[in-house]
Amino acid sequence: MRRNYRFLILIALILLFAIYINIPTSPGIHFAGINRNFTTRLGLDLVGGVQALLEADVPASQTIDPEDMNIAVQIVDNRVNGLGVSEAIVQPAGSNRIVVELPGETDPEKALATIKQTGLLEFVDMSSLSTEQAYALETKKVNTDWVPGVSQPSQNIIPSPSPTDTITSTLPISLGPTFHTVMTGAVLKNVYVNSNAGGKPTVSFELNSEGAKIFKDFTSTHVGKVLGIVLDKEVISAPRINTPITGGEGAIEGNFTLESANALALQLKYGSLPIPLKVVTSETVGPTLGQDSLNKSLVAGFIGMTIVVLFMAIYYRLPGIIADLALLCYVLITYAIFRFIPVTLTLPGIAGFILSVGVAVDANVLIFERIKEELRSGKSLSQAIDLGWKRAWPSIRDSNFSTLITCAILFWFGNTFGASIVKGFSLTLAIGVAVSMFTAIVVTRTFLHLVLDNINFTRHTRWFGV
Amino acid sequence: MIDIVKHRYLYFGISLLVIIPGLIALVLWGLPLGIDFKGGSLLDVRFDSGIVPQPSQVVLFYGENGFSDPIVQTSGTTGMVIRSLEMTDAQRNQLVSAMESRFDSTITIQRFESVGPSIGQEVAQRAAIAVGMAALGILIYITYAFRGVPNAFRFGVAAIIAMLHDVAVVLGVEAIIAHFFNWEVDSLFLTALLTVIGFSVHDTIVVFDRIRENLNIYRRLPYETVVNHSIVQTLVRSINTQLTVMLALLSLALFGGITIRHFVIILLIGVFSGTYSSIFNASPILVVWENREWRTWFRRHKTLTAN
Numbered sequence: 001m002r003r004n005y006r007f008l009i010l011i012a013l014i015l016l017f018a019i020y021i022n023i024p025t026s027p028g029i030h031f032a033g034i035n036r037n038f039t040t041r042l043g044l045d046l047v048g049g050v051q052a053l054l055e056a057d058v059p060a061s062q063t064i065d066p067e068d069m070n071i072a073v074q075i076v077d078n079r080v081n082g083l084g085v086s087e088a089i090v091q092p093a094g095s096n097r098i099v100v101e102l103p104g105e106t107d108p109e110k111a112l113a114t115i116k117q118t119g120l121l122e123f124v125d126m127s128s129l130s131t132e133q134a135y136a137l138e139t140k141k142v143n144t145d146w147v148p149g150v151s152q153p154s155q156n157i158i159p160s161p162s163p164t165d166t167i168t169s170t171l172p173i174s175l176g177p178t179f180h181t182v183m184t185g186a187v188l189k190n191v192y193v194n195s196n197a198g199g200k201p202t203v204s205f206e207l208n209s210e211g212a213k214i215f216k217d218f219t220s221t222h223v224g225k226v227l228g229i230v231l232d233k234e235v236i237s238a239p240r241i242n243t244p245i246t247g248g249e250g251a252i253e254g255n256f257t258l259e260s261a262n263a264l265a266l267q268l269k270y271g272s273l274p275i276p277l278k279v280v281t282s283e284t285v286g287p288t289l290g291q292d293s294l295n296k297s298l299v300a301g302f303i304g305m306t307i308v309v310l311f312m313a314i315y316y317r318l319p320g321i322i323a324d325l326a327l328l329c330y331v332l333i334t335y336a337i338f339r340f341i342p343v344t345l346t347l348p349g350i351a352g353f354i355l356s357v358g359v360a361v362d363a364n365v366l367i368f369e370r371i372k373e374e375l376r377s378g379k380s381l382s383q384a385i386d387l388g389w390k391r392a393w394p395s396i397r398d399s400n401f402s403t404l405i406t407c408a409i410l411f412w413f414g415n416t417f418g419a420s421i422v423k424g425f426s427l428t429l430a431i432g433v434a435v436s437m438f439t440a441i442v443v444t445r446t447f448l449h450l451v452l453d454n455i456n457f458t459r460h461t462r463w464f465g466v
Numbered sequence: 467m468i469d470i471v472k473h474r475y476l477y478f479g480i481s482l483l484v485i486i487p488g489l490i491a492l493v494l495w496g497l498p499l500g501i502d503f504k505g506g507s508l509l510d511v512r513f514d515s516g517i518v519p520q521p522s523q524v525v526l527f528y529g530e531n532g533f534s535d536p537i538v539q540t541s542g543t544t545g546m547v548i549r550s551l552e553m554t555d556a557q558r559n560q561l562v563s564a565m566e567s568r569f570d571s572t573i574t575i576q577r578f579e580s581v582g583p584s585i586g587q588e589v590a591q592r593a594a595i596a597v598g599m600a601a602l603g604i605l606i607y608i609t610y611a612f613r614g615v616p617n618a619f620r621f622g623v624a625a626i627i628a629m630l631h632d633v634a635v636v637l638g639v640e641a642i643i644a645h646f647f648n649w650e651v652d653s654l655f656l657t658a659l660l661t662v663i664g665f666s667v668h669d670t671i672v673v674f675d676r677i678r679e680n681l682n683i684y685r686r687l688p689y690e691t692v693v694n695h696s697i698v699q700t701l702v703r704s705i706n707t708q709l710t711v712m713l714a715l716l717s718l719a720l721f722g723g724i725t726i727r728h729f730v731i732i733l734l735i736g737v738f739s740g741t742y743s744s745i746f747n748a749s750p751i752l753v754v755w756e757n758r759e760w761r762t763w764f765r766r767h768k769t770l771t772a773n
Binding site for chain 1: 510554555574575576577578579580581582584585592593596599600603604607608611653654656657660661663664665667668669671672675676678679699700702703706707709710711713714715716717718720721722723725726729730733
């Protein structure tokens with residue numbers, strides 16, 4: 001009996017914590033280095049917004065360096081944060097994809113353009129051109145010899161396109177000469193706006209050690225020549241190399257206003273994707289549809305829960321009512337876990353949640369049916385409860401484990417494709433199944449024992465539906 | 467006591483009655499793949515003026531703008547869902563503004579999805595792998611969980627057969643409904659299917675668990691009797707659980723909005739089939755296997771007398 005009270009205290013503590021997390025205005029946890037706020041994260045299908053799956057745009061035969069992919073994810077993340085969308089999600093999906101979710105975003109085109117614009121930055125050798133020729137190329141498309149996916153271009157082959165090609169050719173410039181890529185934006189360590197001695201804004205940059213070496217070698221041998229700065233094959237600036245740059249730092253001087261210098265700095269900083277990306281899937285949900293879905297599923301969930309609660313109480317009487325209390329604990333705990341992790345709630349996620357309510361009920365049904373059987377075979381109530389639990393446990397364990405196996409596979413499947421809906425569903429179902437085992441085994445059992453301690457069962461067998 | 471095992475061939479027959487037409491539909495009409503699997507775009511719009519053009523007008527309009535052969539469905543009173551080839555967000559915006567001037571109404575985009583064709587193929591491939599892995603994982607787990615029981619492997623195989631039964635029912639019914647109501651198979655359908663697999667096995671294991679227990683208690687009784695006894699003992703639980711899950715799902719299907727109706731209906735069919743197969747198929751299969759009844763399948767009179 002002692003044990004039951006200990007469990008009761010444990011349950012009470014867990015519930016208090018769950019309720020603390022569940023209060024809409026929950027202040028979160030802020031002590032001992034932990035700094036967490038709790039929010040219900042709603043998926044795009046419930047609040048509306050934009051989801052896009054970006055894929056590394058390299059030939060299939062080429063392997064992608066996981067490190068490059070991580071950098072790309074971070075850069076996209078920076079860009080997305082720049083959009084000012086709250087609770088945006090940028091996550092790697094599989095080995096070559098990135099999923100971007102912008103809940104509440106109302107202008108998908110602009111958002112995606114901003115992300116897609118985060119292109120490939122290259123420093124190209126334009127020493128074959130005069131300063132004027134190079135300057136004329138600004139904002140134009142050019143070809144470079146850089147192969148996507150290779151971390152840095154080779155230093156050996158330096159094709160020298162003939163300058164006359166550019167000038168005399170009537171073909172579009174993108175079919176013109178191919179410039180050699182000296183290095184890509186992957187070597188940039190930092191970019192910031194500065195001003196020169198004359199007070200004009202400049203864009204200053206710092207390179208990592210690898211970049212510093214390449215830059216030193218190149219600028220030492222190309223003083224007076226032009227270094228093209230190319231973003232997504234478009235020349236954004238064509239500065240002249242005035243002095244060799246040996247310290248791994250440099251500044252781009254040009255006809256900048258403070259605004260255009262800032263824009264360039266941002267482009268350089270966030271545009272230095274090591275791998276080019278393309279949008280392979282995109283999804284937009286309007287805010288009204290999302291709100292409508294949310295309201296409807298809340299109503300449906302409420303009705304479904306009510307029916308289940310009534311069914312349990314009517315069919316199983318006293319144990320049913322206790323199971324309903326356990327179910328309430330179950331809902332509180334599961335919801336708290338959703339807010340704690342946090343799990344993004346989607347429509348199928350809510351369906352998964354409701355299904356897991358079914359699982360939670362199932363565990364109780366299994367146990368109660370067992371208890372009834374034991375009672376009919378003449379066991380005392382207390383014995384019947386203990387035996388009922390003991391006998392029902394293997395089937396609860398085995399059956400729930402098989403559901404968890406499917407959840408794991410679903411999660412893997414969803415993760416590879418950034419299908420956050422599938423992922424959300426499997427996660428909510430798995431959490432639900434796990435919590436349901438806890439509530440059925442610990443909560444219902446403790447409650448039932450405690451009630452029994454305080455009533456005279458032999459006078460109330462009908463309460464048990466026997 | 468109800469004797470379910472005795473009439474096992476009747477119940478197998480009922481299953482086939484559902485599965486065979488479904489499979490015929492599957493072969494004849496196939497499963498129309500959604501854009502998740504084959505690539506393409508889906509545009510769900512609302513005409514704010516309340517005047518919705520004829521679907522044929524929209525088909526024509528799409529064709530003129532380089533997106534031939536779209537599938538157009540009206541949804542609700544002012545909405546329309548248009549499926550066509552893959553398009554970028556910029557193309558979509560162009561198309562929608564052109565549509566606004568053509569049909570003289572502002573248009574609100576409710577939902578837009580676009581999927582590249584290559585990724586669709588990969589999704590379809592992975593989906594097949596996922597179903598295969600789920601089956602394998604469950605087979606291994608059951609063989610392990612029932613390791614103390616003679617012929618543990620049979621339990622695993624019987625559970626998998628019951629699971630395949632549910633997959634066949636769901637696929638077949640989907641093929642029939644899809645043909646008549648323009649449903650498409652998407653990732654949500656796949657999620658529903660995998661969930662059904664999980665629940666089917668969940669149900670089956672509860673019955674098997676009872677057989678496992680009873681085989682130890684009633685060593686003297688014939689196998690058939692023990693199996694039947696176990697099914698009947700778990701019958702109330704199976705029905706009650708199924709009832710609660712189905713009631714919850716039904717409320718989702720009725721009140722949960724159109725977006726997940728397809729998903730929920732597939733779950734409903736699957737959960738029902740899962741309970742049916744765990745009671746009427748999975749355990750009787752154990753009996754069929756124990757008696758090696760396939761030896762008499764083609765000598766009909768003997769089967770009858772054996773029963």
